[in-house]
Every structure is written in structure tokens, then in C-alpha cells.
Amino acid sequence: MRAGSTFAFEEIYRRYFQVLFSYGKRITGDEEIVNDAIQDLFVNIWRTRTSLNQAQSVKFYLFRSLRREIHKSSKPGNLHGEDWETVSEEFLPTQLSPEATFAINEEVLIKTEQLNNWLSLLPPRQNEALVLRFYHNLDYPQIASILSIKEQTARNLVQKALLILKKLAIYVAFAVFQFQL
Secondary structure, eight states, X not given: OTTOOHHHHHHHHHHHHHHHHHHHHHHBSOHHHHHHHHHHHHHHHHHXXXXXXXXXXXXXXXXXXXXXXXXXXXXXXXXXXXXXXXXXXXXXXXXXXXXXXXXXXXXXXXXXXXXXXXXXXXXXXHHHHHIIIIISOOOHXXXXXXXXXXXXXXXXXXXXXXXXXHHHHHHHHHHHHHHHO
């Protein structure tokens, strides 16, 4: 791509557009801002392709660059996490009856909605760090670099978020148990 191959550029765009869009929607819920930021990002990449350094991780480079583009174009206060993807049917066993499939889909939908509600209670930075760590499988140095923070701060954000989610899960389980008695 750095040598001018439009095929390589298109392949990078095709391969990463959806994951960038998903990540961008967690930063800001405005799809138009996300689409514009992705387009600006790829225009800038193409325009400066000859001066780009070799990236150790294309995904990491794109995430960091997209975050920067979104923050340049979005207004303060628009940052939040939402819209976790639902589980695809391709991961369900194929021998299940339609009733069992419906029940499983319903349970996944309820749990996804509950998780989204819990994630919305997290501060935006904790939410974003958690998404980067577990949804996009980035390591702590990469998260720290994307968020422009120290590695230990990235670790702390993820740990605090997990602690909050754990307390919420225990609270809900206890409330359900008390209700059943």
C-alpha cells in the first residue's frame, strides 16, 4: 500500500471498515461522525502513504488514528459506549429445535441488553478501555497509547471497570435470590 497499490489499500479498507465502525460507535453514538472519521482517516492514509512508517499492527494504528479523527470532529459530551453486537446465529448448534433456538436467542438478547445497561453505567474511559481490551483484544501498552495514558492507568481503568461489573452482577444475583425466597 505504501508503494501505491490500490489493491492493498482497498483490502485494508475492506478488512477493517466494520471493526473500525464498531469501535467508533463505542466512542460516539453518531454514525455519521464515525463514517466521516473513517473516510477522513483513509483519505489521509492514502494521501500520506509514501511517508508512513511500517506499522507493527495495522489494527492498532487504525484504532488510534480513528480515535484521534473522531475526537477532532465530535463535540465534547458525545462520548459513550453502546450497541454491543449480538451473537451471530452461526455460533449456535445446528441441531437445535426452533423453540430451543428461539429460547437461546431470547436469553442472549436479555443478557446482552443487561450487559449494555451495566456498561452504560461505567465512566466513558473505563468503558472504552474495557472494549479495547476484551472486544478488540488489544494489550495494555496499545490501550495506553490509543487513550494517551500510561500503561498502568490503562490497567487500572480495566480493573476498576471489571470490579464495578462484578459488583453489579453480585448485586443482581443477590436480589434475584432474595426475591425467590
